[in-house]
Amino acid sequence: MQTNSSKTQRKLSYAKALVEATDICMERDPKVIMFGLGVNDPKRIFGTVGNLPEKYGKDRIFDVPLSENALTGIAVGAATMGYRAILTHQRLDFALLSLDQIINNAAKWHYMFAGQWKCPIVIRMIIGRGWGQGPQHSQSLQAIFAHIPGLKVVMPATPADAKGLFIASVEDSNPVIFLEHRWLHYLEGEVPDGYYSLPLGKSQISLEGNSVTLVASSYMVYESYRAAEALKKIGISAEVINLQTVSPLDLETIIKSVKKTGHLVVADTGHASFGVPAEIISRVTENCFSALKSAPVRIACPDYPAPTTFALAKHYYPRSSDIAEAVLKILGESNGFEITNNLKNIEQSLRPDVPDLKFTGPF
Amino acid sequence: MIRVREFEETVATRYSEQEMRCPVHLSVGQEAPPSGLCEALAEKDQIFSHHRSHGHYVAKGGSLKKLISEFYGKATGCTRGVGGSMHAMDVDAGIIACTPIVGGIMPVAVGSAMAHKYDGNGIVTAVFLGDATLEEGVVHESFNFASLKKLPIIFFCENNFFSVYTHLRDRQPDRPLVDLAAAHKMDVYSVDGNDAVEVFRVSQLACESIRKGNGPVFIEAITYRWREHCGPNYDNDIGYRTEEEFQEWKKKCPVEKLTKQLLLEDKDAEEKIKKIHTKIRKEIEDAFQFALESPFPAKEELFKNLYAN
Incomplete structure (x- = not known):
C-alpha cells in the first residue's frame, strides 16, 4: 500500500470510504468535478457522496439531465480542457447508453490524437445483484470494458481498496471504469485515514497459501475468502488474489502464485463465456502451462440474463460453496463433503437476495 | 474561401495517384459556411468537427503541411498518421x-465549452454538424445541456441535404431544421450557406450574443456538396441525385458569388484575387512537397500513446 505516512486505521463502510476518497480528490485538486444523475439528491448515490455537494457547490458537483451518452462526451470535453471529471451511474446498465462515447472517444482520445490530448475521467458504475434487480439492473459487464484498449477497469473489494483505488483512478490521466458492487457499499472494514492511493494494474494477495490459487475481484473476493477459510479445516491452504484492477491485468502476481500452487480457480461476477476468468486462464496457460497440475476452473454466472425472482436468482449466482467444490474437485479431495455442506447451510440461512440480514429493501 | 477551394481541388486531383491512402470527404461547394464562421471567430476561439472537416480546418487557419502529411500517413501529420483525414x-x-x-x-x-465557461477565458467554441447529425439522439442531449448551462457554444449546421446518398426528405419530416434547436430554447438562424458575407454577419451576431453570456446559438447554413460523399469524383450519374440539380447549385457557387460581391466594391478586386490564387497555389504545392518528403512513422509508434502518463 502506497501511503505518504503511517495511517490511523478506523472502521468505515465502503460507501463512506468513497465519500472520503472523493473529498480528498476534490480538496487536493480544484479541477476535479463530479456529476451524474442523483449525485445531490437525498439518497446521494447509496450514500457514496455524503455532504460533498454542500461542501463544494453546484459548479463542481451537479445533478444532470438524463443523458448518459452526452454526459460522457461532456466529461471527455472537460477533461480535454484540463478538468478531471467523475461521472456516476446508479447502474452499469444505464451507462450502456454511453458506449459510443466510452469506446469511440474516451478510450481512444490519447492514442488517436497521437498523445496530444489526455482524457482523465472516472466513470463510476454500480453492478450487483439481489432484491429483484433482474436482467437490466444488475449486469457485471467488466469484460466488455476490459476488451477495449485504452480503458482501465477497476473493481475494488474492500473499503480500503475502494478509497485507495478511487484516489488513484481520479489522479490517473486515462479513462477509468470504476465498478462498485452494490452489496459492498454496506460492508465495513479498516480504512486508513487521510490521503493514500493504491496503484492501478496491481493485484493484492489477501490470503497467502500454497495448495491452490483463487483469483477474484470485487464481491467474489469475499466468496473466495469464505471458501478458503472453510478449506483450511481440511488442510487445504488457498491463496486468494484480490485483483483490484481487471485491466491492465496484473498477470505477474497470478503467474507467481500459480507456479507455487499448480492449481487455479478464477471467480468473477460476470457471465462465464468470453469473460475475465477466460482471459486469466488463457494467459496462465499461455505463460506457465507446465506449472499447472490440473485444468483451471472458472466460477461465474450462467450465460443467461439475471432473473428477478429470488426463487430463480438463488440458483443463478455462484457462491463460496461453488468455489470450494471446484477446489476439492481439482485437488481430487474426496473428504470435503462436510465443508461444502456447511457453506451451503450458511448460504441457505441467509435470504438469497440480500447481502446480510440487516438489509431491508428496496435497493 | 479560396484556400479551401484550392486545397480541396488539389486533393481531388492528386487523390488518383493512390498515395493518399485514407478516405477523404471533400467539401467543394461548401466553402462559404466555414469561411464566414471562422472569419467571425477570434483566433483563440476553438472549433470541433466531423469527417468532412478539411474546409473547417483550413478556414480556421490549420497548418496545410500537417493536414496533407496526415493524408499521406506521415509522421509530420496532425496526428502522426494515427488518425488520418477524419481526425484532423x-x-x-x-x-x-x-x-x-x-x-x-x-x-x-459542449464539455469543452463548459470548461471554458468555468475558466472564464472568453473562448467561444463552435462545433460543426450536418443535417443528418440532427437525427442522432446525442445531439438533443447536447443541445439540452448547453442551453441549460448557458454555455458559450455555436452549433453550426451545414445543411447540404445529403447523408451519404440519402436525401433529407427521406430522413426527416418537412420542417425547419432550426426548430429542433429552438425547442431547446436557444437563438437560431438560418442563412444562405453559399453566401459567405451573410454567414459571416450571422456568425458575428452569434459570437456577440455568446460573449454577453446569453448561451448557445444554432446556425443553419444551407449549401450543397458538389463531389461524392467520400472520394475525389463527381457522382451525379450514379442515380441518387440529378445532373440538373447539381448544375442549379453550381450556378450558386460560393466562390464566384463572393468574387462578384467584391468586384462591385473594388474594381481592382479581380487582380487582387488572381494574386491570392497564385499565392495559395504555391502554399499548397509547398505543403504537398513537404508531405511527400516527410518520413513515415516508425514501427514503434504503433505501441505508443495507449495510455497517458
Missing part, C-alpha cells in the same frame, strides 16, 4: 478535435 486537429490554430462518428463530437465540444 491543430491545437495552435484552435482546431481541437474532429471525429467521424456522426454526432459523437457534439457533447465533447
